Amino acid sequence: MTATAHINRIGTANPPHAVHAAFVDFVTNTIEDKRERRLFERMVERSGIGQRFSYLQPVTLPDGTITDTEGFYGTGEWPSTALRMARYKTYAPELAVSAIHALDPGIAEAGITHLVVASCTGFMAPGLDQSIVQRMGLDPGVERTVVGFMGCYAAVNSLRLAHHIVRSTPSARVLVVTVELCSLHFQRSDNLQKLLSMLLFGDGAASALVTADAGGIALTDFRAATIGATADAITWDIGDQGFDMHLGGEVPARIAEALRREAASSASDGLLRGLKPGDFDLWAVHAGGRSILGAVENGLGLDGDALDGSRSVLNDFGNMSSATLMFVLARLLRERGQSDAPQNGLAMAFGPGLAAESFRFTLTGRDD
Numbered sequence: 001m002t003a004t005a006h007i008n009r010i011g012t013a014n015p016p017h018a019v020h021a022a023f024v025d026f027v028t029n030t031i032e033d034k035r036e037r038r039l040f041e042r043m044v045e046r047s048g049i050g051q052r053f054s055y056l057q058p059v060t061l062p063d064g065t066i067t068d069t070e071g072f073y074g075t076g077e078w079p080s081t082a083l084r085m086a087r088y089k090t091y092a093p094e095l096a097v098s099a100i101h102a103l104d105p106g107i108a109e110a111g112i113t114h115l116v117v118a119s120c121t122g123f124m125a126p127g128l129d130q131s132i133v134q135r136m137g138l139d140p141g142v143e144r145t146v147v148g149f150m151g152c153y154a155a156v157n158s159l160r161l162a163h164h165i166v167r168s169t170p171s172a173r174v175l176v177v178t179v180e181l182c183s184l185h186f187q188r189s190d191n192l193q194k195l196l197s198m199l200l201f202g203d204g205a206a207s208a209l210v211t212a213d214a215g216g217i218a219l220t221d222f223r224a225a226t227i228g229a230t231a232d233a234i235t236w237d238i239g240d241q242g243f244d245m246h247l248g249g250e251v252p253a254r255i256a257e258a259l260r261r262e263a264a265s266s267a268s269d270g271l272l273r274g275l276k277p278g279d280f281d282l283w284a285v286h287a288g289g290r291s292i293l294g295a296v297e298n299g300l301g302l303d304g305d306a307l308d309g310s311r312s313v314l315n316d317f318g319n320m321s322s323a324t325l326m327f328v329l330a331r332l333l334r335e336r337g338q339s340d341a342p343q344n345g346l347a348m349a350f351g352p353g354l355a356a357e358s359f360r361f362t363l364t365g366r367d368d
Helices: 020-030 034-046 081-103 128-136 154-168 192-198 251-264 290-300 308-317 321-336
Strands: 006-013 058-060 066-068 114-119 143-148 174-181 203-211 216-226 234-239 242-247 282-285 343-351 355-365
Touching: 006 081, 006 321, 020 034, 020 058, 020 066, 020 192, 034 192, 081 128, 081 174, 081 203, 081 242, 114 128, 114 154, 128 143, 143 154, 154 174, 154 203, 154 216, 154 321, 154 343, 154 355, 174 321, 192 242, 203 321, 216 321, 251 290, 282 290, 282 308, 282 321, 282 355, 290 308, 308 321, 321 343, 321 355
Parallel strands: 114 143, 114 174, 282 343
Antiparallel strands: 006 203, 006 216, 058 066, 174 203, 216 355, 234 242, 343 355
């Protein structure tokens, strides 16, 4: 009998500094056109985001200039990609360690056999995976895999790898880590669409223990789909001054349209596997933004409270790219994992392609 992989536990972490209000004030003060400024303020109110976090501590200078205590985003030329990667090399391992400590401070004694690390906001060599092994005292022979530059759906791909590892080697104990420092890539821009995209993103990390041990979230199967003719809808390019995000305004409508077709289909090879939205008790959807969650809700005809967990994560942390879905799953474990009866769910995330990555799961209860 093939083993079933379970997410037994999840730990999460964020940097210490709240930055959402400072970012909003900074952008508002830089928009000269009154109409665009009012539009930006209206979108802030409707964003569904109450807070985001960063290692950069906001400060207001005596002349009213909003920057950070280190002057990283100062009044002169903003930092090069090389300088941003130097910060990533410092902060990413620190944040990863915090998330792993939240999972299990004694992880070195947990018999970890495999490590899967996902990130799209920085590069370093020796890699983040090797830094985690060294800092956490893991076996130097642990099998390491890096899921790089995939964006918001990388958590699904990382969990898929863990799923297959456990199915093929039931004794495996897989540590999955997602780390994102989105705030390292703020850009100077007078383009309102870009400013609204930057409004979404914050920093965060999550870690999960995936084993064949019963308890937590049982992983059933994984499925991916790509929406045709949408390759330019979401892009993430490496520029001279950080990574440049493009999030097209057409994305929510294209997602809603695709999911509407999916809900009306009975195809067994679709994201819903021939089932109907009502067949699922739980939904874990990447909190990509208020409009993305609205598109999923409307496209699938979900009840108004079906995505409350995702909306709560969006409000508390913003979009943390690949770490976000892990925060949603952690909230499900914490708030819904004590039910006596198993609950069936579907997890879903979207990213460049325009693609969707998904998996079915059963919430069996939290393993304390």
